[in-house]
Amino acid sequence: MQSISIGKIALPNPVFLAPMSGVTDAPFRRQAATLGAGLVISEMTACAALAEDGHKRAHIAQQRLKNHGAGLHVVQIAGCEAYWMGEGARIAESSGADIIDINMGCPAKHVTNGASGSALMRDLDHALTLIDAVVQAATVPVTLNAWPTAGGLPVHDTMAGGAVAGPESLGASTLTCAPLPPPEPLCPIVAPRRSVIAAEVN
Numbered sequence: 645m646q647s648i649s650i651g652k653i654a655l656p657n658p659v660f661l662a663p664m665s666g667v668t669d670a671p672f673r674r675q676a677a678t679l680g681a682g683l684v685i686s687e688m689t690a691c692a693a694l695a696e697d698g699h700k701r702a703h704i705a706q707q708r709l710k711n712h713g714a715g716l717h718v719v720q721i722a723g724c725e726a727y728w729m730g731e732g733a734r735i736a737e738s739s740g741a742d743i744i745d746i747n748m749g750c751p752a753k754h755v756t757n758g759a760s761g762s763a764l765m766r767d768l769d770h771a772l773t774l775i776d777a778v779v780q781a782a783t784v785p786v787t788l789n790a791w792p793t794a795g796g797l798p799v800h801d802t803m804a805g806g807a808v809a810g811p812e813s814l815g816a817s818t819l820t821c822a823p824l825p826p827p828e829p830l831c832p833i834v835a836p837r838r839s840v841i842a843a844e845v846n
Contacts, residue, residue, distance in 0.1 A: 648682070650743055651785030653716065657682035663720040663745065663789065665752075673712035683716060685789070688747050688755075691723035691732025709739045720789065721778070722747035724759040729774045730781035737782050744782050746775060749791030762791050 648658045661668060661676045661684040668676075673684040689709060711717045719736040721744060723729045733744050748771060750761030757763075764771040779786050 650683075650787060653742065653785060655682040655716075656680075659683075661685060663688055663747070665750075670712040674714045677712065677714035681715075683718060683743075684712065685718045685720050685745055688720050688722045688750060688761075689732070689736070691721050691728040692725070694721075694732050694735045695728065709736060709741075711740050716742045718743040718745055718787075720745040720747050722750065722755065722760045723774065724764075724770075726773050726777035730777040733778040733781040733786075737784055741784060743785050743787060744778060745787045745789050746778055747789055749789050751791060765790065 646658055648655050657680070659680070659682045661673065661681045663685040665687045668685065668687050673686065676684045686709070694709070709719055717740050719739070719741040721729065721732040721736060723732060729746075736744050747755075747761055748764045750756070752761065755761035755763070759770075764774070775786070775788070
């Protein structure tokens with residue numbers, strides 16, 4: 645099986661457990677890692693919520709940061725403002741994250757209506773400012789999880805238009821991409837069936 649590295653971190657295999665909100669909690673990730681997954685990723689964590697003190701959203705976000713206790717600890721963050729993305733990256737790393745993943749693929753309306761997730765694929769210049777904020781804030785490798793067609797644009801308009809070259813120039817390590825159009829309605833039962841392509845970008 646082909647090997648892959650993220651920054652200086654070598655993975656045992658290129659089989660990734662995709663982050664799924666409400667599914668990939670710490671026990672689920674621990675089980676997947678125990679069964680041999682090369683990389684498992686946390687549920688999507690809202691950066692702004694991480695910085696809230698005493699709020700219910702903050703408690704949920706902190707729960708999603710918990711290390712699953714087997715293999716690498718990867719935290720996926722989401723947001724639409726550079727400041728909060730940077731703060732989220734710092735908090736995730738201080739909580740023990742070995743890798744920070746940026747969500748640029750979630751097609752859920754409550755996420756895209758807030759200009760996060762796959763909505764970032766519609767404005768790559770803005771997406772690059774968020775990627776830069778995370779890379780500058782973190783000392784661990786930064787990866788991207790994208791769903792090009794979910795942003796409402798053809799794959800060639802997003803991927804060839806800078807979604808790979810731009811992040812690479814900023815220091816992002818790896819891009820994972822789900823190339824199939826999002827199923828309707830999206831639910832955890834069908835999400836694991838998505839095809840995933842992983843590419844090292846530096």
